[in-house]
Structures are given as C-alpha cells and as structure tokens.
Amino acid sequence: MAQANASTLRRFNRQFTQRIGALDDRFLGQNRPLGTARLLFEIGRGERRVLKLRSRLGLDSGYLSRLLRGLESEGLIRVEPDPDDRRRRIATLTRRGQREWNELEARSERLAQRLIGPLSPVHRARLDEALLTADRILTSASAxxxxxxxxxxxxxxxxxxxxxxxxxxxxxxxxxxxxxxxxxxxxxxxxxxxxxxxxxxxxxxxxxxxxxxxxxxxxxxxxxxxxxxxxxxxxxxxxxxxxxxxxxxxxxxxxxxxxxxxxxxxxxxxxxxxxxxxxxxxxxxxxxxxxxxxx
Amino acid sequence: MAQANASTLRRFNRQFTQRIGALDDRFLGQNRPLGTARLLFEIGRGERRVLKLRSRLGLDSGYLSRLLRGLESEGLIRVEPDPDDRRRRIATLTRRGQREWNELEARSERLAQRLIGPLSPVHRARLDEALLTADRILTSASAxxxxxxxxxxxxxxxxxxxxxxxxxxxxxxxxxxxxxxxxxxxxxxxxxxxxxxxxxxxxxxxxxxxxxxxxxxxxxxxxxxxxxxxxxxxxxxxxxxxxxxxxxxxxxxxxxxxxxxxxxxxxxxxxxxxxxxxxxxxxxxxxxxxxxxxx
DNA sequence: AGAAATCTCTGACTAGAGTCAGATAATGGC
DNA sequence: GCCATTATCTGACTCTAGTCAGAGATTTCT
CATH class of the missing domain: 3.40.630.30 (Gcn5-related N-acetyltransferase (GNAT))
Structure with missing residues (x-):
C-alpha cells in the first residue's frame, strides 16, 4: 500500500515533468537562459529582496550577483540597497522589465491553455480538482x-x-x-x-x-x-x-x-x-x- | 472558468516541480551529471534502442553519442549494432550498470517514500487517487x-x-x-x-x-x-x-x-x-x- | 569602540549541456 | 551498381551553471 503509493508519485513525477515541466522550461528560456528567466520571473512575482531570492532559487551568492548585474545591464531591473539594512539589496523591475515579465506570463498562460485545450469543461473541472487536492496533500506532507x-x-x-x-x-x-x-x-x-x-x-x-x-x-x-x-x-x-x-x-x-x-x-x-x-x-x-x- | 483552470495547472506546476522535481534531479545526479543519469535511467527502464533514446530525451545525436561513450568507458553499458539494421545501435546494461541502475531506483523510491512519509494512510490513498486522475486527464489532453x-x-x-x-x-x-x-x-x-x-x-x-x-x-x-x-x-x-x-x-x-x-x-x-x-x-x-x- | 557576523560583489575557475559541420557506414529504391 | 537517405560518430566550438576564495560595506554583539 505504502509501496504502491510512492510509485504513483514517481510515475506521476516522470510523466508530469516530461509533459508539462519541460515545456515550461523551454517557454521560459525563449530568449534568455533559464536561470536568468527564473530570476526575472520571481522578481516579477513580488519577491524583491535579494536575500530571499537567493534562498528561494537556491543559488550561490556570487552567481546570483552576476545574474542580477546581467538583468540590470539589460535595463530590466534596478538594484538598490534596502533602507532598513544597507547590507541587503532590493531588486525592482523597471518599466521594460515589467513588460518583459508580462510577456513571460502571457506565454506561460497560453501554453497552459493549449495543454488543457482539448479537454471538455467537465474534465477541466475534474483536473482542476485533482490538482488542487494533490497540491494540498503534498503541501501538508512537507509541513x-x-x-x-x-x-x-x-x-x-x-x-x-x-x-x-x-x-x-x-x-x-x-x-x-x-x-x-x-x-x-x-x-x-x-x-x-x-x-x-x-x-x-x-x-x-x-x-x-x-x-x-x-x-x-x-x-x-x-x-x-x-x-x-x-x-x-x-x-x-x-x-x-x-x-x-x-x-x-x-x-x-x-x-x-x-x-x-x-x-x-x-x-x-x-x-x-x-x-x-x-x-x-x-x-x-x-x-x-x-x-x-x-x- | 477556462482561465481559472490554466492557472491551477500553472500553480501546481510551480509547486510540484519545486518540491518534487528538483529533489528528483538532485537524487539522480548524486555522483554523475544529470544528463548521464537520465540516460542510464532510461536504458534501465527498458528502452535500449539508441534512436528512441535520442527522441525520448530530446538530445542531439552527437551529444548522445558522447554520453553513451562515457557510460561505456565506465563499464556500465555495452553498445552494439542492431542485427536488423546495422546502422542503428542498441545499448544494454552490463552487470555493473544494472547494479548502478538498481541503486538509482532504490534512491528514488526512498525519496518518494520520505516525501509521503508524514501522511496518514487515508491521505496517501487520496493523494494516489488525485495523482492518478490528473495523470489520466493530462494524458487524454495530449492525445x-x-x-x-x-x-x-x-x-x-x-x-x-x-x-x-x-x-x-x-x-x-x-x-x-x-x-x-x-x-x-x-x-x-x-x-x-x-x-x-x-x-x-x-x-x-x-x-x-x-x-x-x-x-x-x-x-x-x-x-x-x-x-x-x-x-x-x-x-x-x-x-x-x-x-x-x-x-x-x-x-x-x-x-x-x-x-x-x-x-x-x-x-x-x-x-x-x-x-x-x-x-x-x-x-x-x-x-x-x-x-x-x-x- | 572593537570584534564578529552578515550580505553582497568580484575575479578566477571548472564542468556540464548543447550545437554544428562534416565524416563514416549501412540501407533502400531505382 | 549507383545514389539518396538514415543512423551514428568525431572534432571543434559556445554558453550556461555553478563553485570558491576573498574583499568591502554594514550591522550586531559585547
């Protein structure tokens, strides 16, 4: 029973990452490397503190610093010291960065729409519920x-x-x-x-x-x-x-x-x-x- | 409705790949690079035809050739021409390769077990069902x-x-x-x-x-x-x-x-x-x- | 105030991932 | 038998990802 369960998770993981995850990566890295795209994506989602970005993306500080400098020199973000603690830094999207981020979002959205496109409303709703349930249970498992x-x-x-x-x-x-x-x-x-x-x-x-x-x-x-x-x-x-x-x-x-x-x-x-x-x-x-x- | 649905898929994708996928990658690439590990894994799962491996993993022929040569020189696989069409080649695990593959499998299994470890049998069964449903519907969507x-x-x-x-x-x-x-x-x-x-x-x-x-x-x-x-x-x-x-x-x-x-x-x-x-x-x-x- | 800790940055690396052009060998169609 | 096609291999690359040591600037602790 517990055995059967772990293999369901593994099988799902293989299928899912192959079908969805890989596509997602490819879409994100359309014009820029994956690491950079992920970083831009996270900043756009609202996490502006460099320290948190580092832990969330699991990056080396030197590496992240370089990625930030890259985005900055492209004019997509601005990096400034945190007024509360001037050792820390805060990254914000510039107008151009915001536009770029919106495009990433739209692309991801279109891809997701296309993936569920062939499904009937009934099956979309069922998929929705199944994913929500799985997500809730997995979140609980990792608490x-x-x-x-x-x-x-x-x-x-x-x-x-x-x-x-x-x-x-x-x-x-x-x-x-x-x-x-x-x-x-x-x-x-x-x-x-x-x-x-x-x-x-x-x-x-x-x-x-x-x-x-x-x-x-x-x-x-x-x-x-x-x-x-x-x-x-x-x-x-x-x-x-x-x-x-x-x-x-x-x-x-x-x-x-x-x-x-x-x-x-x-x-x-x-x-x-x-x-x-x-x-x-x-x-x-x-x-x-x-x-x-x-x- | 359709809108809400695509975002469920996207949110799930983010959460899931972060929680499960990333761990899976790390386990696979314990001692060897990810690409090599994935290749070994696929061969062990039963796909021995080099041509199919290339399309399944989406690799450049030159790149795959090099990966194969690497595994071969480590003594983990043997690559031989396909008797039916001697342009094609077939990769088989050696005894050592099989042992190595079993270890990968066991590691993956332990990881999956650990992930669902904190769940009660009831919630494991529910997770199982939700993942199975989601997998079936997504498979249908991509038909x-x-x-x-x-x-x-x-x-x-x-x-x-x-x-x-x-x-x-x-x-x-x-x-x-x-x-x-x-x-x-x-x-x-x-x-x-x-x-x-x-x-x-x-x-x-x-x-x-x-x-x-x-x-x-x-x-x-x-x-x-x-x-x-x-x-x-x-x-x-x-x-x-x-x-x-x-x-x-x-x-x-x-x-x-x-x-x-x-x-x-x-x-x-x-x-x-x-x-x-x-x-x-x-x-x-x-x-x-x-x-x-x-x- | 001085020492220790924290956060970020820079320079110098290494290794993995992937691309491309062309070579080689086998196959299939005419 | 000749030619186009297919599958793989080789060499020569590029670029991304990631590591490590150490420097600078701030903050916190004592």
Missing amino acids: TFRVVDPRSSDAAWAVAHYIRELDRRFETGFHPPDATEEDARILEPPDGVFLVMHSDGAVVGCGGLRALECGVGEIKRMWVRESLRGVGLGPRLLAELEGHARRLGHRRLLLDTNATLTEAIAMYRRSGYAEIERYNDNPYAQLWFEKMLDG | TFRVVDPRSSDAAWAVAHYIRELDRRFETGFHPPDATEEDARILEPPDGVFLVMHSDGAVVGCGGLRALECGVGEIKRMWVRESLRGVGLGPRLLAELEGHARRLGHRRLLLDTNATLTEAIAMYRRSGYAEIERYNDNPYAQLWFEKMLDG
Whole structure:
C-alpha cells in the first residue's frame, strides 16, 4: 500500500515533468537562459529582496550577483540597497522589465491553455480538482513544526489569523480578554510551548500548550490555514503538542472550544478527546474535552 | 472558468516541480551529471534502442553519442549494432550498470517514500487517487489522432486489443468472421479511414469508418485503452471520425454494438446517437444506432 | 569602540549541456 | 551498381551553471 503509493508519485513525477515541466522550461528560456528567466520571473512575482531570492532559487551568492548585474545591464531591473539594512539589496523591475515579465506570463498562460485545450469543461473541472487536492496533500506532507517564541512575528501572524477567524465564526464575535503579553508568557517554556507549522516557507498553522496544574496541560490557539484543512494537519499538530505535553510530565490534557467549530470538534473526537463538564470560565467556550496521555 | 483552470495547472506546476522535481534531479545526479543519469535511467527502464533514446530525451545525436561513450568507458553499458539494421545501435546494461541502475531506483523510491512519509494512510490513498486522475486527464489532453493504414503495426496492435476485450466481455466470446485483410480494405481510403490515437508515443485507442452506401457511413472498431476510459477520449475520437465522414460526403452515420458494452452505449447516446432497428446481420450486434450529420 | 557576523560583489575557475559541420557506414529504391 | 537517405560518430566550438576564495560595506554583539 505504502509501496504502491510512492510509485504513483514517481510515475506521476516522470510523466508530469516530461509533459508539462519541460515545456515550461523551454517557454521560459525563449530568449534568455533559464536561470536568468527564473530570476526575472520571481522578481516579477513580488519577491524583491535579494536575500530571499537567493534562498528561494537556491543559488550561490556570487552567481546570483552576476545574474542580477546581467538583468540590470539589460535595463530590466534596478538594484538598490534596502533602507532598513544597507547590507541587503532590493531588486525592482523597471518599466521594460515589467513588460518583459508580462510577456513571460502571457506565454506561460497560453501554453497552459493549449495543454488543457482539448479537454471538455467537465474534465477541466475534474483536473482542476485533482490538482488542487494533490497540491494540498503534498503541501501538508512537507509541513514542518517549529517551537517559536509566542511573540515572534510568525506566531503573531498565525494568532492574528486565528482570532480573526473565530471573530467571524462565533455568533458573539471573539475579543479574547487575555492581554497578548500574558497569553504569550504562559505558552512559553519552561511551562508552556508554542508551535508554528511551516510549508514552503509560509506559516500554515499554530498551536500552544500551557500548564494548568500539576500533571495537567491545556491546548490553546490551535489553528490551521483554511486552504489546508482536511488534509491531516490538525491531527499532526495535535500529536506534536501531545508529545511536548508528555515531555513536560502531563498525564491529562484539556481543551475548550465553541460549538460553531464543528470540524475541530470532530477532529478532537477522532484524536481521542472525550467531552467533559465545564472546567473553566472562558465565556466563549461551549464544549470541554479531555484526553489521558499514557506512556 | 477556462482561465481559472490554466492557472491551477500553472500553480501546481510551480509547486510540484519545486518540491518534487528538483529533489528528483538532485537524487539522480548524486555522483554523475544529470544528463548521464537520465540516460542510464532510461536504458534501465527498458528502452535500449539508441534512436528512441535520442527522441525520448530530446538530445542531439552527437551529444548522445558522447554520453553513451562515457557510460561505456565506465563499464556500465555495452553498445552494439542492431542485427536488423546495422546502422542503428542498441545499448544494454552490463552487470555493473544494472547494479548502478538498481541503486538509482532504490534512491528514488526512498525519496518518494520520505516525501509521503508524514501522511496518514487515508491521505496517501487520496493523494494516489488525485495523482492518478490528473495523470489520466493530462494524458487524454495530449492525445493526438493520426490516419494510418489499417495494416500498420499500430493499427494491428489496437485492433488486437479491441478483439481481445470483446472476446472477454461478450457472453458468446468474439470471433469476428471478417477476414482481417478484407476488414482492412474497407477501412482504407478512399472510401474509409482508420484512426489511431497516440499519447506519449503509445497507442491509446483506435476507430474506423467505412462507407455503407451513398451518403451513409458506419463506425467500426472503436476502442479506447481501459486505463484511459472516462476522460473524454471516446467522444473526441467519435467527433474526429464524424469529421472524416462529413468530408467523405456522408449525411448519416450508423453503428452497431453489444449490450454488454454499457459505457460505450452511454457515450453514443451522449454524443447524439439514437437507437434504431437492426440494419445488418452482425451476429454479435444487439443494439443499432444512427446519427444525422448536418453541415 | 572593537570584534564578529552578515550580505553582497568580484575575479578566477571548472564542468556540464548543447550545437554544428562534416565524416563514416549501412540501407533502400531505382 | 549507383545514389539518396538514415543512423551514428568525431572534432571543434559556445554558453550556461555553478563553485570558491576573498574583499568591502554594514550591522550586531559585547
């Protein structure tokens, strides 16, 4: 089963890169070398910081520098120091560069259109769905967990999304009483932990654990990016937090939630959480769960 | 809608090649350059004819020759003239080459396993299905039609599969009375036509058209490879045959079929074919259809 | 303020990827 | 048997991709 699965991925990879990828490369490198075209493409897509470009494209700094100089001397980009940190540099498209980029885009678009051209609307829609599903699952597969300071920018970004969503979904809105600073303190080592999930360099979820009393922990701030729900990230995040709880010596984990969060509730139940009586006075909570940790 | 669709394909392509493809390249080129590794890989997969290798990998003949010589001097392959045509050459793996290839395979397999490692069995199965669907639809999208001599090897291969399948599915078995030679003659220009569908260099379906009487044609030998059913190849093949029928001056198209071929029957109905009375004495036929061609 | 670290650039390389023109040998058509 | 065609090989190139060491300019740490 797992065997069969990996070979599907490999077969698909061969077919796909041969059919789509190769064409894509050739289109990009129409008039200029592939490396240069990829760089121009990335700058046009919005990544202007040279440092980020280097890591995203996986290039040697010397090599990238030369590529940038090449594009600059062609008049397609302008490279200037970052005012925030003058060691860093920022590349922006000139008017000519923008035009060139638009052309690359259009060419890529036409190619993609041509590839799906023979398909009926029904099969286009099915292809769309299949690719979206595959992409979501692969993104989930490559997600990584990182313990971060709850005050870090990644954590703040995730929690802000968490709060915004609850505010949208709760009938009463959501305006948590905890001062963020205090909230951060309890989710911080040594008594707590705050995890951020990353995939492809972007934050895709978060979750925190705090100590309630001796041997008892509480899950807080669990959130998964909406576009990535239903692909198993929630259970993995939960399992990760449970691992930390065990290491902190907890034997029992609690959490509270709101009745409108039906998917989350279903996931808690699937993951072995059982409903219990109210254990706190959180005004937004309508359901309470516990799970005993063994081992 | 069509717009949204092409961008899904493009987005997927970017994500996928970045995540999977790049890794795959790196694994292949562990100890040797990518071009050499790809060549070794293809030979190991079973393509031993140098001519085919060149077209599959899209390489210059001089370049390929040098790559082959490189592998040969490393003792990984042996290149010999093709006994059937001594201009052509055939490359075979030596024992060492086979071992090397197995290692490449194992490395690729481990990589794929690692990529899907974090997924639950449920999500692996879903990924599997999504990739299979996408692959089938993309294969269908890249299918091309070619008019061939019904006696050509591609046509014979397809018709043999057609007959084998009907023999399996008909309760009575299928042993068509037509002498193949006569059968071929009626599906040949100027009065008939025989089409073969190709995708990725492989035959994926066929269909023939013959003249019955003035202004009336008949569809024969329609077949689509089983692994590619349900992705719209049948209707496209049918439409193609109808185009030929129009050009040959037919105003009415007939076809017969057997009740066990339910998917085909559904497709004929969807494509505008209406059931009519028996019009021939084909002992295997149980249903008869017609379609009026306009324009 | 001084030292260490960070980011970018330059110069000097190497190797891989690919092109092109022509040579050589075998085949197929007349 | 002769000629055009086909498949491969060789030599002589070019250009891209990528590496490495070290220099300069800034920033951060102590």
